[in-house]
Amino acid sequence: MHRFVRDLVEWIELPSTTGAEADYADALARALRAEGFDVELQEAAPGRKNVFARAGRPEVLFCTHLDTVPPHIGSRVADGFVFGRGACDAKGQAAAMLEAGRRLLAAGERRFGYLFTVGEERDSIGAKVADSALDDPAFRDRWQPRYTVVGEPTGNRFVRGHKGLFYARLEAAGVMGHSSQAIGPSAIHELVRATARILDLRFGDDPDLGQGTLNVGTIGGGLATNVVAPHATCELLARIVEAPAAVEARIRDCLGPHVALYAPNANYAPVRFHVPAGEPSIAVAFGTDAPHMRRFGTPLLYGAGAILDAHTEGEKVGLAELEACAGRHVALVGELLLGP
Secondary structure, X not given: OOHXXXXXXXXXXXXXXXXXXXXXXXXXXXXXXXXXXXXXXXXXXXXXXEEEEEOOOOOEEEEEEOOEOOOOOOOEEEOOEEXXXXXXXXXXHHHHHHHHHHHXXXXXXXXXXXXXXXXXXXXXXXXXXXXHHHHOHHHHHHOOOOXXXXXXXXXXXXXXXXXXXXXXXXXXXXXXXXXXXXXXXXXXXXXXXXXXXXXXXXXXXXXXXXXXXXXXXXXXXOOOOOEEOOEEEEEEEEEEOOOXXXXXXXXXXXOOOOEEEEOOOOOEOOXXXXXXXXXXXXXXXXXXXXXXXXXXXXXXXXXXXXXXXXXXXXXXXXXXXXXXXXXXXXXXXXXXXXXO
């Protein structure tokens, strides 16, 4: 079994769902130190640490995330694939990146490094903390690369852009009372009417990224069938192709006087990535840490595996695809270092 496959199998066996990344982070730190990299651990939240590693002063940074979605699924190797939670999203990306690093060091190249972040699957807290650390001049001197290669399952194709994200929570207020009486409003009725109007909206159309889409992910409220509902909520998530402010304004126009919208500042517009000259590229709908790392140089998005396998019971990544990914990473560093 190839060394990077052994790495991946070992890492898949370590549960690392969002919030519980510590064991996997420690394992990655050990592996990087064993290869001779200088490793820094950065606390992003209590008990949760980003992993930075470098050979010299990085001009190119490899970046992917430590956390996985639940549930944990153990590893197996069969039919030319590694299966298990994180196989492609994103422990396989880390394995290919580390293998590329071994080859680069063997060739005498040291102008690269790594960043492995916590929390990408939920709120990108690791990426946000890493980016804010660049306010410190000493940190900035060590960690301000010209390029960051973000690893996600893209079928070993470079991505030219991905959609933005808009999350919001709607809260409706009503008057609690006996349902036999003409009282109200009902929070549920108000919320349902507003949600129906929102679902009839169009959320933009980009010639490259396609249409913006919206999903009502959760909805709840009320006390009993014979009680007028005093409170109701729902959560919306839109994959957007325009500015978040434009999406928010459109949604607010659909709300009645008894429905309020709460949207965090973490929403972001579509992201455009660098694609090396002559490379075919794709656009994707899923999100990454890239919008939260604006000061880490020009971003690229590339990695082994298929997004359709991520977050599934049968998550997998091909061994040949991992090998090709590692080789492309090696060549990519040379190309980027020769660039402006």
